[in-house]
Amino acid sequence: MSQTTVPAGGTSLSAARRARELSEATGGRVVDVLVVGLGATGAGAALDAAARGLDVVAVDAHDLAFGTSRWSSKLIHGGLRYLASAQFDVAHESAVERGVLMERTAPHLVRAQPFVLPLTGLVSPGQAALAWAGFRAGDALRLSARTARATLPAPRRLSPVETRHLAPALRHGGLRGGLLSWDGRLTDDARLVTALARTASAWGTRVLTRVRALELTASGARIRDELTGEEGEIRARAVINASGVWAGELVDGIRIRPSRGTHLVLRSQDIGPLPAGLHVPIPGESNRFVLVLPQDDGRIYVGLTDEPLDGPVPDVPDVPESDIGFLLDVLGSVLDVPVRRGDVVGAFAGLRPLLDTTPTSHPGAASRTADISRRHAVLTSPDGVVSVVGGKLTTYRRMAEDAVDAAVDARGLAAGPSRTATLPLVGAAAPRTLAALRAPRRLVQRYGTEAPAVHSLAAQDPRLGEPVVPGHPVTGAELLWALRHEGALDEADLLDRRTRIGLVPADRAEALEAVRGLVGEALGSGS
Numbered sequence: 001m002s003q004t005t006v007p008a009g010g011t012s013l014s015a016a017r018r019a020r021e022l023s024e025a026t027g028g029r030v031v032d033v034l035v036v037g038l039g040a041t042g043a044g045a046a047l048d049a050a051a052r053g054l055d056v057v058a059v060d061a062h063d064l065a066f067g068t069s070r071w072s073s074k075l076i077h078g079g080l081r082y083l084a085s086a087q088f089d090v091a092h093e094s095a096v097e098r099g100v101l102m103e104r105t106a107p108h109l110v111r112a113q114p115f116v117l118p119l120t121g122l123v124s125p126g127q128a129a130l131a132w133a134g135f136r137a138g139d140a141l142r143l144s145a146r147t148a149r150a151t152l153p154a155p156r157r158l159s160p161v162e163t164r165h166l167a168p169a170l171r172h173g174g175l176r177g178g179l180l181s182w183d184g185r186l187t188d189d190a191r192l193v194t195a196l197a198r199t200a201s202a203w204g205t206r207v208l209t210r211v212r213a214l215e216l217t218a219s220g221a222r223i224r225d226e227l228t229g230e231e232g233e234i235r236a237r238a239v240i241n242a243s244g245v246w247a248g249e250l251v252d253g254i255r256i257r258p259s260r261g262t263h264l265v266l267r268s269q270d271i272g273p274l275p276a277g278l279h280v281p282i283p284g285e286s287n288r289f290v291l292v293l294p295q296d297d298g299r300i301y302v303g304l305t306d307e308p309l310d311g312p313v314p315d316v317p318d319v320p321e322s323d324i325g326f327l328l329d330v331l332g333s334v335l336d337v338p339v340r341r342g343d344v345v346g347a348f349a350g351l352r353p354l355l356d357t358t359p360t361s362h363p364g365a366a367s368r369t370a371d372i373s374r375r376h377a378v379l380t381s382p383d384g385v386v387s388v389v390g391g392k393l394t395t396y397r398r399m400a401e402d403a404v405d406a407a408v409d410a411r412g413l414a415a416g417p418s419r420t421a422t423l424p425l426v427g428a429a430a431p432r433t434l435a436a437l438r439a440p441r442r443l444v445q446r447y448g449t450e451a452p453a454v455h456s457l458a459a460q461d462p463r464l465g466e467p468v469v470p471g472h473p474v475t476g477a478e479l480l481w482a483l484r485h486e487g488a489l490d491e492a493d494l495l496d497r498r499t500r501i502g503l504v505p506a507d508r509a510e511a512l513e514a515v516r517g518l519v520g521e522a523l524g525s526g527s
Contacts, residue, residue, distance in 0.1 A: 011426050034238070037247075039242065048401055049404045055204065057236070061213070063209050064497060067351070070497055077183060078145075104424065109446075116167050117279040119177050122283065157177060220235040265300070268300055280330055305323045324344060354390055386406045429449050437449065457480055470510075
């Protein structure tokens with residue numbers, strides 16, 4: 001792992017810091033770069049620019065990871081699916097970026113995840129051979145990206161006994177065995193964004209949530225503080241629009257075709273022990289699967305769909321019953337005891353910001369969003385605003401680098417090359433260092449080297465060591481840490497992004513009163 005470290009101090013985001021830095025940003029000074037949007041790509045762009053020595057302000061109308069970046073499958077894909085569609089450049093880029101995250105920048109947040117593709121009667125010998133060839137090709141991608149075998153083990157064939165051991169809930173009848181493969185898995189996508197934003201702040205970025213960009217030009221933005229309603233201006237030499245599915249609302253000429261990806265949330269006991277995730281083939285599709293993703297908090301995610309979204313883009317996408325029924329049907333095709341609608345304790349949907357390249361004279365030419373390329377694009381408007389669209393979570397760093405390169409070139413800024421491929425995020429350390437930390441493993445996988453500091457809060461006040469919701473591992477100490485150091489401003493920030501309690505509405509409702517009390521105490525004490 002790189003020896004480059006985060007600059008000492010300055011990583012803590014808080015309400016007090018936000019107020020101070022918002023006043024500075026709107027005080028008339030001209031910064032080098034203004035980034036609009038604080039999802040993975042926007043936060044990554046802020047870090048990239050700041051690490052090059054540029055003066056940066058980054059704003060978001062809501063919170064860190066409010067949009068697409070909190071609704072993913074929490075996977076860092078190696079690009080296997082893109083090989084099947086002959087998008088070799090996207091596949092290789094994905095494999096490279098996966099290795100960067102797992103071995104250099106965020107080994108505390110990304111680790112290897114095993115997956116089993118069960119060979120049932122629904123998978124013909126020909127399909128099984130094709131899938132095995134794909135997994136072997138994926139391993140070749142790993143090699144080409146120079147990711148170590150110790151980081152991602154090799155794929156292999158499984159006997160029926162081995163398959164049932166890794167996935168006991170599978171239907172035994174007709175099970176011929178399975179195919180085992182590996183990919184990268186994020187502890188939490190929103191935590192990755194939080195780490196990016198805090199690392200950017202350590203390099204001098206002013207990270208401002210609840211600040212809406214009302215109008216963009218190449219020389220800055222007219223903004224509104226969503227907490228007070230006050231309007232102002234942030235002046236900048238370069239502007240990067242990283243607002244995802246909302247990019248076209250800020251810059252003319254950008255056409256986004258959002259694709260909805262839905263996941264179900266189940267309790268672990270509804271499927272039983274699941275040492276590995278599952279690839280469940282979708283009938284009639286040669287290279288698409290429903291993923292069954294066991295989590296460390298006693299939940300399981302099942303996803304995902306790929307359906308076009310028509311009409312206005314909502315802040316929080318709804319989950320239609322048709323998506324839930326589809327996922328349950330596919331899941332039920334391989335389970336011994338099918339999961340029923342009543343077992344679904346939550347559901348969430350994210351919108352992929354796919355660039356619509358269909359000619360305006362042929363609006364129906366690409367009818368399926370599943371067929372639209374996941375390549376990203378960096379577009380510079382006639383007046384000089386740089387927008388970055390498309391792509392996917394895995395390649396956020398490369399997207400951010402390309403966007404900053406374009407902004408530097410377009411506006412003639414004095415800056416060096418990108419440094420983020422070797423720049424560890426807050427909490428990152430070599431595996432041996434992480435393993436030696438005196439803190440619960442669960443906290444280490446969420447906070448890295450900061451885990452002992454989070455754990456110590458509970459030692460100071462035993463109440464903070466108690467779970468916020470019975471049966472869910474998040475404690476009051478984690479919520480207090482989020483208020484003091486991670487920029488959380490209210491209950492929604494805590495329940496829906498800094499933690500994942502809010503993915504289950506019943507858990508969210510049960511936790512809300514306790515969280516409100518904690519927020520009141522923290523703000524009242526000036527923390």
